[in-house]
Structures are given as structure tokens and as C-alpha cells.
Amino acid sequence: MKRVLILLLVVTLTVLPTIGCGATDQQQEDEAPTGNSEELTKVQVLLDWYPNTNHTGIYVAKDKGFYEEEGLEVEIIQPTGGGSAEPIAAGKGDFGISYQEQVTYARTAENPLPIKAIAAIIQHNTSGFASPVEKGIETGKDFEGKKYGGWGSPMEEAMIKAVMEKEDGDFSKVETVNIGELDFFTSVKDHVDFTWIYYGWDGVASELKDYPINFIKLQEVEPDLDFYTPVIIAKEDYIQENPELTKKFLNATRKGYEYAIESPEDAVQSLLKASPEIDKELAVASQKYLAKEYKADVDRWGEMSLDRWENYSNWMLERGLIENELDAKEAFTNEYLPE
Template sequence: MKILKYVLVLSLVLTLTACAGNAADKKAETTGQTDMKKDAVAEQSNKEQPKEEKMETKADKQEMTPEKLIIVLDWVPNTNHTGLFVAKDKGYFAEEGLEVEIVQPADDSSSAIVGAGKAELGIYFQPNMVKRLLKGTPITAVAAILQHNTGGIMSLKESGITSPKEMTGKKHSTWEDPIDDATVKYVVDKDGGDASTLEWIPGESTDATTALKLKLFDTIFVYQGWDYIHSQVKQVETNFFLLKDYAPEFDYYTPVLIANNDFLANKPEVTKRALRAIKKGYEFAADNAKEAAEILIKNAPEGDAELIRASQEFLSTQYIADAKSWGVIDRERWNRFFQWLYDQKLIEQPLVDQGFSNDYLE
């Protein structure tokens, strides 16, 4: 019996040992399979990594390819354009992935060039947009360069003309533009004068101060930030008053940044990038008049440096003025001027909410 008992115990021990060995083998096998899977995943990951790096490199190259844009000015470079040159000089366009060329118009106006798609953006004026919009020219004002109209009437101080009514019976220089002439007549009559007695002297004077000194006429429409300041730089005593002070309808937008409508429709994000850079340029000019003037002088060496510096001191206060931010076009003011044109029968159809958009400003 004892021998049988020992045999049974020994048999049980051997059986348990074998089971433990099998379990260990299975665990080792499972662990080995898991490790092999991990190695395979790691190997596959290492194989895929170069592909991801190649894709990132390609994307980087695409981002580095700049979008080319042309901005056409309305005239020779001046302080209305300072923010554009600042944006280029400071690298704001480059930061937005843009390669921008700023050009002067040749034979056509900036509106015709932008409308024809020969330039994506340009500088123009709300009153001048009227005939373009009525003809269906595909342009839209996307930002206001200045927040308020600085246009008004200048005369020699010795003339004693300090208000519209005092223009009665005087000689006024005209570009023979129906809208410009109508605004002058309107403020003269509204101020208590008689616009019917005005003597209109045709001609486009590029130097209003000299023309006044030569007595070619008594009064001329000019912009405060350029021609009026030019008279001060030349130390010629002049009088000046703003049209908007006598008729709020004339607080229209001049100048504005216009864009080609197809460009807006096809590349809205590029437009926004361009406006971000331009906005930064004008914000810088608003805060740094002296440095901004030097940037403009560097980019327009043919200009009158003394005039540019004096003009910049004034216009830097006008880029944003009382607005919340640069570029915003007030819908009510925009429509008010166009409604005045319709009420005065200067246009045959209303232009409510036409020709402008704030959608591309951020």
C-alpha cells in the first residue's frame, strides 16, 4: 500500500509539472507573438514615416509659393497710398504669402484697369464709381482709405472767400465732371449764395496753389491733405472749407480700395489676406507718421519730400479717425451720397447698397 501511495503521489507531481511547463510555453509563445506584432507595427511605422515627411515638405513648398497681385494707384504715389508702401516695405504682404506689385495707371483709369482684370486691386473714389457701376464695370469698394471726405474749396486768403455763399459771382475751376460741379452748386445755394452766377473755368490744374497765384480762377476743389497743405508748405496764404461741413451728403468715401469682382468671387481668402496686410500698413502709418513718410519718400523719390512729410502728419490722423478700425465703410453714409445723386436726377436709377462690401475686412 505504501508503495502504491508513493507511486500515485509521484505521478501527480509529474502531471502538475508538465501542466506548468505547457502553460509557460503558451505564455512565452503568446508573448513572442505580441512582441513580433509590436516589432511589425514599429517597422511599418518607420516605413510610413518618410512618406509623411515628403507630404509635409510638398505642402511647405506650396505655402512658400507667393500669390502674385497687382495694385494700381489712381495717380502718382502720395500719402493716400502710404499704407500700401508700408505693407510692402515692412513685409506684411510677404507674411500673408503675397507678392505685390504697386503700379501707376497709364492711359486708363484705375477703375478700368481693375474692371478689366489687369489688376486685382486699385485706388479709386466713390463719386467716380457711379458711372462705372451704371455701366456694369465689375468693381467693388472693399475698404475706405480715409474715413471722411477731406475734399473742399480753396482760395487765396486775400479773396475773402471763407464759405460757399461767398463764391457767388466768382470764377471756379472745373474738371467738367457733372457730379463734382453739382456738389459745388448745391453747397453754394444751400449756404445762401447763388450758384447760377458762378463762372466756370475749364482745366485740370495739377498745381492748385500756383494756378491761384496766377489768378486763373478764384476757387478750386482740392483735398485738404494734399493741395491745401501744399499751399502751406509753399507759404501761400489760402482759405479752405470742407464740403461735408455744409452738406452731410458729401461725407462720401474718397479714396477707396477697389477690387475686381471675379477676383473677389474666385479668391476671397486671398483678398482677405491682402486686406490684412494693407490694414496693418495703414495702422502703422496712423501711429508712425514720420517713419511712414520716409517709407513713401523712399518708394517715390520723384515726389516732393517736404510736402509728403507735411501731408503725412495730417493724413495719419485721417486713416482711422473716429472709426473702430481701418477700412470699414459705413453703409448709411455710402447710400446717403448715392441717394442724393438720385434725388438730384444725376442718375436715373438708385444705387442702394451697391458697389461696396465690408466682407473681406477682418
């Protein structure tokens, strides 16, 4: 899950012509709808990466028949690379899983992509910097003299600087090491002192492994870094031309996530049925953690706030991560969410 964020932060804004050949979840394909498929409207959902607990509500909605109840036949597809923003903008899928930062990059680029966020899957950013307890890294000041494992993206550098600034830390004293495909546990054991993780996956895994870590949650240090990650996106003209279909899709998806909130252990079985290669113990633990995060402090699943979009895009602009100011009001909408 951590790799997803980094890869999407370096958006190439190049349409991927092969996305239609992306890997489809075979188990889901094998389970044909119980109704007459000719009466169902086919919808493609492009994931951001491999299936994981961020996506559970979508798999629940498909497995439990919530999409069928709305007259939809949903196909879940893994992209071949680069995330979902470019193919969605090119009309290569109907809905996609993305991130607030990717939408911001896409809409402020020299050649903007006409995509819009239509629902927040999780209400708050659950990522941060993690390290083994024995490394003694408790604040941004403690990054000095340490090795950070990442990919050298401008976003990583900006976030490390932001955390260190709160403690008068000197970023020049941090060494960045490219860790490639290494997971958190391997990287901090043999190569680096700290790295960037999502607590809902690697943090939960550390608890299961009884592996004590120090975790610096980004939003708790810098409130502007409380961005929506992940979000559901669509092409602007698609939702304008298909408002009722969009509402039906989000209503069924909302039921899936509400089910995951109420019954996380059962809900995760829909994800595991589709992707049995996922570690079951970790998936269940992660699902229980995310059950409290999907809605968190809002009454309606998927709700997004203008302040959150403005604060994060302004933060990016101030640090030179984007060249143009984001029109935040146009970057997202709550219009299609069920009441």
C-alpha cells in the first residue's frame, strides 16, 4: 500500500493504451450475476494497485449483490501500471480508485486531466513515518543522522521537511536510500532507519508480529497533510452524462463499506474470496482497523470537505510540488453520494 502512494505521486500524465488488458479478478468473473446480465448495466472499476482492505467495500458490494440490486454488473480490474487517473480520463474505465494528491497533480498539470473525486473511501490520512523502537526516532528532530528508505520523490522530501520543521530539524542531515520493492520490515532491518507506511497495513502487521515501532502520523504533526487517501474518481463528462448510474454505483458501494464497518470479519471474506493470496490474519486485522476509519467523524460515508482539498493543494503549491493553483471546488463533489 505504501508503494502505491509513491508511484502515484510521480504521475506521468501519459495515457496507458494497454489498460484494457489489465488483470481482471477471475474469481469475481466466474461468479456470474444471478439475474439476467442483459438487463444489467456493465460498469468497470479500476483499482489503484493490488486488491487490499482499502477496496473491501467494493468487493462486498459485488459479492453480496448490492450492485445487482442497483441494476449494475461491476467488473473490477487491476491497472497495468501508473494508477487509474490517466485511463479514467481517457475513458478506459468508468470509476477508479485514486488519491487526493494524484487528482491534484492531474488537474493542475500543463495538460489537465478531466477527472473528479466523487467519494472518500477513508476519512483521514492514516500514513506516517515508522521505525523500529530501538532506532529512537520519536520526532522529526530524530531524523537527523538517520537513513530514510524511499524512492526520492519530491513529495517524500517535502513531507520529511514538514515534519522536521516542527522540531527545528535539519533536513540536510537525512540520508535518503532508494529501497525499491523492499517491504517495511526488511528495509528497516537491513538497510534504513525509517520509512513511510500506512498504519492500516504495515502498522497493523507490526502489531501482529509483536514488532514494536515508533509511528509519526503525518496529520498529527502537520494538519494540512490530512488528505483523502484513497478516493473514488470518475471522468467529469461521464458523471454529468450518467448521474443516476453514478448515484446507483455509489449507493451500492456505500452499502459495501457500511457492511465492512458493521461486520469487518465477514466483509473481508469477500476480498479474500477474490484474492486468496492475501494473508488472512493480516487482512482481518487490517479490516478491523479500517472499520473505524471509513466514516470516522462524518455521518455519511464518502463525504469530503472543501477545506481539506484547499489546505492540501495550497501546501503542495507553497512547496513547489505543483505549479498551478488547484480550483478545489472543481476537484471533487459530494453531489452523487446517497443521502
